[in-house]
Amino acid sequence: MKLEGKVWKFGDDVNTDEIIPAIYLNTTDPNEMATHCMEGIDPDFMEKITPGDIIVADKNFGCGSSREHAPIAIKAAEISCVIAKSFARIFYRNSINIGFPILECEEAARKIAAGDQIEVDLASGTIVNLTKDETYKAQPFPEFMQEIIAAGGLMSYVMDREMEQT
């Protein structure tokens, strides 16, 4: 699967309070969460983006709380993918579990600039910077996580296994 979009760039340690402030955690509706996506760091974010755009950040993206609302808000905002130098572990896990693609790539995080147009091939982990005509290689997912993603997220994966056992 290939994704293409314009890049919005963020720095180190973007936390889940910035991705979706806690006052908006009183809902389970993804579309409502999306309206507050990145509000704690860039209040105008939702007015600026177009569907398919890509977030690129430096180290420890998604640190802080365990709120799944954070990757849900980004996914529902129709951001197609997040690339970072590294991710906080609960955010990473939550993204895999809801079937939202994220990639760890130090080189991409360093070289991609805000506004660059990039193309991401999730299967190979290849990131092409169309603006700069550069290619970066991301860490591929471990096989175990590929199975979860192939099943369409953790719940489908679990239910498939439950079916096999009964």
Next chain:
Amino acid sequence: MGMTITEKILADHAGRAAVKPGELIMAKLDVLLGNDITAPIAIEEFRKAGAERVFDKDKVVLVADHFVPNKDIKSAQQTKLMRNFAREQELTNYFDVGEMGIEHALLPEQGLVLPGDAILGADSHTCTYGAVGAFSTGSGSTDLAAAMITGEAWFRVPESMKFVYHGQRQKWVGGKDFILYTIGDIGVDGALYKAMEFTGKAIADLGMDGRFTMCNMAIEAGGKSGIIAPDKTTLDYVEQRASREFKVYESDPDAIYCNEREYDVSKIEPQVSCPHLPENTKGISEIGDIPIDQAVIGSCTNGRMEDLRIAAMVLKGERVAPYVRLIVIPGTQSIYMQALYEGLIETFIEAGGVVSTPTCGPCLGGYMGVLADGERCISTTNRNFRGRMGHLESEVYLSGPAIAAASAVLGRIGSPEEL
């Protein structure tokens, strides 16, 4: 080859003789936790998957603590959804207003988390329970939903980092100061994906409340878990509370650590973490003149008996500075009661503070102490991210209860020694 306490617990729960860091395992869980923020999403996922019953009604613990007593209609809807689920599933351990407390103060107090357990909680501060010698980690709602069905979760066995604390701690220094100092040393991603194992004489000298504080903030260094091997202090605490068997593990002498760090705590003064990351720590003597508008004493980090006793010791006979609000939040109903018996609540109120029912409220900017534009708060909570406690242009400084209480009186960040 030797194993760490974390590797041993995970091996046993995966039905294996041994595990190594980096291995992916499926582990059986002893306790699952959700709250009024995270459980509603998990319950919706549980239903979408077509599941009907949780795998074990004794092992799924739900606590309404973030926005209760409910702050608005939406949070009331969320809590109602969780309450109805708890009733339908006949959960043994559902805690609502009147019985609830801040989850990470409540579960240990109720004897629900025990040494040797493997625990998954849909709350990042689930790492708190490592203080009883359990493997305990935070997750999101989908992980909780899946585990409610299967009783299991997948984990990558973490590498362990060893933190050894030597020496005698200074006056007004506690577990909060140790952990803030450590986060200041290694940074907010210094233990990313890793288990943080705390040990040494200065840890042995800490009571359980200080140990809970330390493990609680492992996540603020990016850690997967924090853990302290059980000793007599641990066993005295859990034995009077446990209603099931538990198993005590300890690390082998030849266990492998990816990093070992040593601290002489006699050189650690009370710590303050400055905006907007927990790693921005300073000793109280270096803090300078920082006026405050509000002080909060409470939360899953520092809302326990020992914390309230220290705060009351500082506040006794003192008066909160003009134009400063002091908010004290006991972690659970029984902590509240005990504080009442000991006269601590009276001390707080006489000093000009307010005392709230247990809630996570202000820590995450939910309610009960939200900050306005330009306001500054000293807080015994765990995160000082931009906008964490309210307006994006407000500031949060983190500290232990002694500094927070003294600051409320001084009207600026300072030490009890200045009173």
